[in-house]
Amino acid sequence: MLPFMTMLQIPWHDGLQYKVDALGFRHMNNFLSLARDRDTGSVYPEADGSPTVAYTPSTFDRASIQAGVVAIAKICYIQGATELIPPVRSIPSFKSDTPASERNIDDSGFSIWITQLEQADFTKALLVSGHQMGSCRMSKTKEQGVVDQHGKVWETENLYIADASVFPSASGVNPMITIMAISDRIARGIAAGLK
Structure with a gap:
């Protein structure tokens, strides 16, 4: 994934945290939760004729994206990811040094984190189209x-x-x-x- 795509997805907490995350870029990967929109937006002309796009993902569409993010996190954890950084500032990253061969989807710390991710307010998540x-x-x-x-x-x-x-x-x-x-x-x- 291109650096700007990966770094765009990292939640901003402060400058130091962001620099540290950027230094680790070569060890990162970025995954996207793609969902087909059920609900629509609109394009309309302003008074001067320039187009304006009006689109805010609906509750249903955000839930689809959130379910995808949760599924991706589970796959990455089981495959041995050492840190999972969710696209929601209110949820801390999840870190684990447990070898992939010893991980289980029901590991207590991971299960607690997944529950937080499932209950997160995705209106605060960074979404792209x-x-x-x-x-x-x-x-x-x-x-x-x-x-x-x-x-x-x-x-x-x-x-x-x-x-x-x-x-x-x-x-x-x-x-x-x-x-x-x-x-x-x-x-x-x-x-x-x-x-």
Whole structure:
């Protein structure tokens, strides 16, 4: 994982703690709890026409992310992680020097920490979003979306969109292959139109 992605996930307590954590970066790994949003946000224009994104994960969606964080912590603990740093400032990191071969998911200290993590207020957790999809939907009519089936922006000449924003909705999985396929299809259409 890129350094900024890992360090972004480390809760800030004070400058010294953060520097010490940064020094240990080469021994760290970062895991993401990815969840498909059930609930939505919106994009709307400001008075000056600039777009504004309004999105706060719902209680349901935060619970899904939290369950993923708990599952990741259990996997890392059993596999021998020496320190687990949760994305919530109110929960201290969990440290263990017990060899992986001697660990059990029901170890008392770890179980207590997992319970704290399960009960943590994830409205205080650092959450990030990636692979935004469907913000410029592909559609059959201009009333239903931003681009036509060829990626061309409705009522605009020579402007095409060829990324995840043309999805009709979020796919719920990593969209890399689908993005490549849609982008390739749109690019080939543009190239054919230039001949």
